[in-house]
Amino acid sequence: MTTHRFRDSMFTDGEMRQTDDGWVVQARVARGGNVQAYRGSEMGLMDRDIVRVYRPAAEVFDRKAFQTYARKPITIGHPAEGVTPETWKDLAVGEIDRDVVRDGEFVSVPLLFRDAKAVALLNSGGPRELSMGYDASVEFRDGVTPDGEPYDAVMSDFRMNHVAVVSNARGGSELRIGDGAAKWGASPVHDAGKEVPMTLRKIMVDGLEVETTDAGAAAINKLTTDAEKAKAIADKALADAVADHQKQIAAKDAEIAKVEAERDDLKAKVVSDADLDKLVAARADLIGTAKAIADADYTGKSEAEIRKAAVAAKLGDAAVADKSDAYIEARFDILAEDAAPADPLRGALKDAKPVKAARALADEARAARHKSLTEGWNAPVDVKH
Incomplete structure (x- = not known):
């Protein structure tokens, strides 16, 4: 950031009024929020024809800047130093009075002329233009104002030095410029009333060659950069939205798959009438066996709990206690066998004495018959009377 001297034209808001202290006239001395063009040579940039300088309203109307207006002297012409x-x-x-105020986009001050010769000069057709001489800091950086106007530098830290009464001004009635750059600082040229030569340059915009000034090129480059940034942000937002949408779809698919799996599981658990009959019969048999082992209430228990x-x-x-289901099931089966009802035939066969074979029985019967026939005549006879 560098410090430069500037002189900006002023214009009065009315006729001079004579007071006890001198002659007073209200004047607008500075404008805020605008861009003013200066010759590059006056700004120390010999390779630039024009430098566009932005004067932020926050800087122009800053309280510290306002304080530098009060009591600054009025001169005839701009003093070289x-x-x-x-x-x-x-x-x-004369001097600037203390009532410095903001008037729209301008700074308005009362000018108090105390020298009679100067007033006479103004009233006799002499120099009637007013020019503000001041110092300000300048930072050279490209940008665009909130109104879309491009600039090459930003002005700040305004410090007023004097107000000059000048002649042969180069501008119009508003914000007129001073009487020559050689005497005091740089003066704006955007109201000079004549064409200012500018160096044009060629740049490429979206594949097209465009001829423009340095300031225009800076503005185009900034707008292009901003557009690219905006596009990148929009592309990212779109990509994020697509990714989020895909995540939502995947989540929905997973939810649907879960519901379908649960439905299929429920279908698999549905028992047919025949299977239901088998389950009822099996459970009845299990409870019957359990009651045969130990008569108890087995209502509401699972098969493992019944055993x-x-x-x-x-x-x-x-x-x-602490036995596995397999162990308990084996013990149950053993107890079930012991508790089964007796089979009469099986019991008879189990308790029956051994018998001889059929041939042996026949042989014994034949021998007894033969003995009866051969020896029977000799047997004693019991005669009853």
Whole structure:
């Protein structure tokens, strides 16, 4: 950031009024929020024809800047070195009063002329233009104002030095410029009333060659960069939206798959009438067996619980404590065999004595018959009387 001297034209808001202290006229001395064009040579840039300088309203109307207006001297012409404490007495013909205010986009100040000769000069057809001489800091950087106007530098830290009464001004009635760059700082040229030569350059915009000024090129480059950034943001937002949508679809698909799996599982668990009959019969048989082992209430118990309860009832809780289902099922089956009802035929066969073979029985019967026939006549006869 560098410091430069500037002089901007002013215009009055009315006729001079004589007061006890001198002659007073209200003037607009500065504008805020605009862009002013200066010759590059006056800004120290010899390779640039024009430099566009942005004057932010926040800087122009800053409280510290306002404080530098009050009591600044009025001079005839711009002093080459400005007004200093050493030259004030010789140069000052009046001063800016203290009532510095903002008037729309302008700074408005009361000018108090105390020198009669200067007033006479103004009223006699002499120099009637007013020009503000001030210092300001300038930062050279490209940009675009909120209104879309491109610029090459930004002005800040305004410090007023004096107000000059000048002649032969180069601008119009508003914001007129001073009387020559050689005496005091740079003056704006955008209101000069004549064409200012500018160096044009060629740039490529979306495949097309465009001829424009340096400031125009800077503005186009900024707009292009901004457009690319906006496109990148939009592309990312679209990609994020697509990815989010795909995630939502995947989540829905997973939810649908889960519902279908649960439905299929429920279908698999549906029992047909025949299977239901088998299950009922099997459960009835199991409960019957359990009751044969130990008569108890097995209502509401699962098959494993029925076996465990029957074994525990028959053998005691210790028989099933910390035992696996397979172990308990084996004990149940053993107890079931022991508790089965007796088979009469099987019992008879089990308890029957051994018998001889049929041939042996026949031989014995034949021998007894023969003995009866051969020896029977000798047997004693029991005669009853």
